[in-house]
Amino acid sequence: MTVIFDLYNVLYPYSEDAEFVVAELRARGFDVAAISSMAPSLVNEIVQKYGIEKVLSAQETPYSKRDPVLYNLFLDKFGLKADECLLVDDSLEKLSAAKKVGMKICWLNVENEKPPSNEAADYIISSFKDLLKKINQTF
Numbered sequence: 001m002t003v004i005f006d007l008y009n010v011l012y013p014y015s016e017d018a019e020f021v022v023a024e025l026r027a028r029g030f031d032v033a034a035i036s037s038m039a040p041s042l043v044n045e046i047v048q049k050y051g052i053e054k055v056l057s058a059q060e061t062p063y064s065k066r067d068p069v070l071y072n073l074f075l076d077k078f079g080l081k082a083d084e085c086l087l088v089d090d091s092l093e094k095l096s097a098a099k100k101v102g103m104k105i106c107w108l109n110v111e112n113e114k115p116p117s118n119e120a121a122d123y124i125i126s127s128f129k130d131l132l133k134k135i136n137q138t139f
Helices: 016-027 040-050 068-078 092-100 128-138
Strands: 002-005 031-036 054-057 085-089 104-108 123-125
Touching: 016 031, 016 040, 016 128, 031 040, 031 068, 040 054, 054 068, 068 092, 085 092, 092 104, 104 128, 123 128
Parallel strands: 002 031, 002 085, 031 054, 085 104, 104 123
Antiparallel strands: none
């Protein structure tokens, strides 16, 4: 299983909880990756801090994170299968594009917003540590 993180508002700005969760996921045998729409130079700085090797900046492609094609490019680039990936993002709109290619999606809902429907995300969490609980229950 590969856990793919958005960067802005998810892994950046940095937090001890995010560092702990990334390290714990690796310790449990999960692959950790990142996809972002931030500038490649900033993306590189962030992923180096977390030790993430599988990374794609949407700015390196003609696609946005709202386009399912971007997620297919990511999967192809790293030889991943959509149904073996979980994307964690704070944007339901971007998560929806990943869902269309078959990824499991997890909405980091730090604002505790009401989801537009029960099917908006496979998982909804309000903190990083909740991600570990969901993964324990599911995988």
